[in-house]
Amino acid sequence: MSSFSSYPEIGVPFNLLANRSDDVPLGPFDSRVSAVLTYDGESYYVLTNTDYVPALPVRPNHSIVLRQDMRYGEDDPTLWPQNYSANFCHLAAIQAKPLGKLGQQREISVMWWNPTLDDFLLPGVGSSITRGLGKLKGPDLARLLKVLREFVAQSKTVGAVMDRVRSFFDPLVKQIRLGLERLESLPSTFVQAVTTVTALQRAFLEADALLRYMTVFKPRMELNSDSRPPPAENCVGVFTMHVEVAQHLRDAGLPYWLLQPTFTFRDANILEIVTPRQPADYLTLDPAEAAQPVPSKPDIDSKIDTIHRCSRFVSWYKDPFASSTPLPSAPQTPPTNQNDVATSAKRYEPYPLQHSTTASSSSPRPHHRPPPRGSESRATGSSRGSHNPRSGRDKFTLLDRQEMPSSIPAWEDALKGVDRSVAPLPRSPNDGHYVLPEPGLIISSDDPARRQLFLHHINVLMDALLYRLSDPAHPHQLLSSQQWRDVLVGKAVAGQREVVHGKQKQQTKASMRSVVLHDLVGPALWACGLIECAEYPAAVGSFPLVSLNRSREILWLLAETNFRFEFVALDRRASGQDREDECRECFVGGMLMGMPTDLGKKGLASMTRAERLPFLRRIAKLMSTWDPRPRSAVIAESYAKNEWSGEEIVALEEAVATHYTQCFYRYFGRAAVIPMRIVHELGT
16 A cells, blocks of 8 residues: 555656554644645645645636636636735635535535526516516525625624735725625626626635634734644635745644645655546536636736636726716815825726816815805806706706605705806716706606606616616716607617618708617617517507606606716715715615615605714715815714704705705706605505
C-alpha cells in the first residue's frame, strides 16, 4: 500500500506514502490525503487539512464565461477553490454547499437553488400583455428572500469590526439590496430572473464570508494558542503556495491546499493518495446560450474583479436622467455627506445641466417664498412655456377626478404655491419629460370612455414599461407628455408594425412620432412579444372597466415612481453629489420602481404624523446641502431635534414640500410630480 506503483492511474511520479504512519498524530505539515497537481508546467504535491483534493481551476486564454446555470463554473470562487489572494483573503471562508439530507434542510442551502420554469409565474390572460415576462414564486424564493433580508438587517449592526473592510463590504450589501428590489418588484424574462438569483446568491456568499472572516476566523488566526487547530469547516477554501498562509488558515479552521514542489518532498506524513476532484463532476460547465468569453488578466485578483463586474447590479435599470454632463459645483458650505462627486467614481447627472454664468452655485439666485395661498400671483405671475396655466392644463394644480388617488395636503398646497414669476435655470429639453406618464395625463380627458381607455392601456402596459426601465441592453429615455399620450392612445405599436410589415406612409408628424416611439419603446415591446395583440391597442368598450380603486392604485404607482426618480435627480443637481443610497432612505421600502400598493399608506403617505416624521427629517437633512439652502428654521433644526409635537411635524412637512416643489421648478422648469396616498381598503 505504501508503494507508488499501487496508484499508476493518477500519475504520481514518486512515493508520497514513504513516510506514512497511522500511529502518530498528524503534524502541521502532514496530510491525511494528497495528490500531485500540475501548475504552469511544474508538478506540486498537496498538503491539506481536508479529506479531498480539488483540481486547480483552468482558464483557457485567461477568460471567463457564463455557464448554463448562470454561474461561472470553476472560475467562480463561491463554487470552486481559487488561488489565495491577499486582497480577497475572505474567499477561503465562503460557505460550501451543504451535503446530505440534513444539509439540505439548512437555511443556507437555498444559496445553491437553481430556479426552474415551475418556479416562474407568468401573468394571467387579460391582466398583462407581457406574455414573456413574469416573476419567480414558491417556497424556495421565500426562503431565499428571508435569508437575504435577515443578512441586510444584520449588516446594519456589525459594528467597528468591519470598519477596515467597509469599502468592500458595503457595496456587496448594496448589491444584495438592489437585487432584492429587482427580484421582488420587476417583471423579467425567465433567464433574467435566474441571472438575478445567481448574482444574489454569489453576492450573499461573498459578503457572508467577509463578515465571518472578520468576526470569526481572523480572531482565531490572531489568537496565540498551543491548542489543537479546529477541524476545517465546510467552506470552499483556497489553494496557496505559501506555508505561512496555510498555517493561518489551519489555525482558523479554513480549508486550504498547500502546493509544494515535488522535488522538495522529504518528511511529510501522508496517509492516502486521492484522485483530484474534477469540476466537470460537480459543476455546470457548458456555456450559456450566446455567452461570450470575457477576457481577464492571468492573476487571481483580475479574475475576481472581472466576475464582480459581470455580476454587479449596475445595469439592471438605466437611470433615465443620466448624462455625461458634469455635475454643478457643490454649495459653498462644505456638505455633510462625504460622497462628493469630485471623489466619486459614479459621475452621472439626472438631467443635462446648462447653467448660465449668473446661475452658478457660487452666486445662487435668491430663494423666493411662495405667495400666500389664495393670492392672485399664482394666476397672473410669469409662467414659462408649457407651464402657463392659460395654455393647456395647469400641472401645478392636481386634477379633481374621482379616479385620482388622495392628495397629501401639504404637498398639494406646496405645488399650487410654486412661485413661477422667477425664471428657472437654463435647462435641457429632457427636463420637461417623464419617467412614466404623470397621473393627470391619464385622466385629463372630460370623456369617461377615453379615461377608461387610457387606464386600461397603462394597466396592461405597466409591466412592459417597468421592463423598459430595467432592460440593460437599451438605455431608458424620458418621454414627453405628447409621446406618453401617443402611447396611451395605442400608437406605441403602430410605428413598430409599420417597420415590421415594411409599410411606407407619407411622413406626417403623427407617423414620424410613431416611428420615434418605435425606437424608444420598441425594444421593450419586442421583449414582451407585443407585435400583434388584441389588448393593445384596444377599442373603446372592448375591455372590462377599470374600477375606481384600481384606477387610484395605478395612478398612485405612476405618481410614486415619477416622484422617486425626480427626487434623486433633483438631489444630484441641487447638491452636486451622487448619493442615491441616502435618497432611497427617504422613501418607504427604499425602492425606485415596482412599489407594492400597500406602500401607498406608509412613509410620506401615512395618515399618522409620527410615521411621516422620519422620512421628512431625512429629506430635510439632504436639503441642507442643496443650492439654494432652505431658509426655514424648522428644516435647519430638524435633524438635531428629538421631540416633536404634532403641529411641529406639520410645519416641517409644509416646509419640506414647499422647498422641494420650488427647487424642482427652479432646476427643471416644470411642475414636480408629488407623492400621493391610497386611502381605500386594498383589494377592494
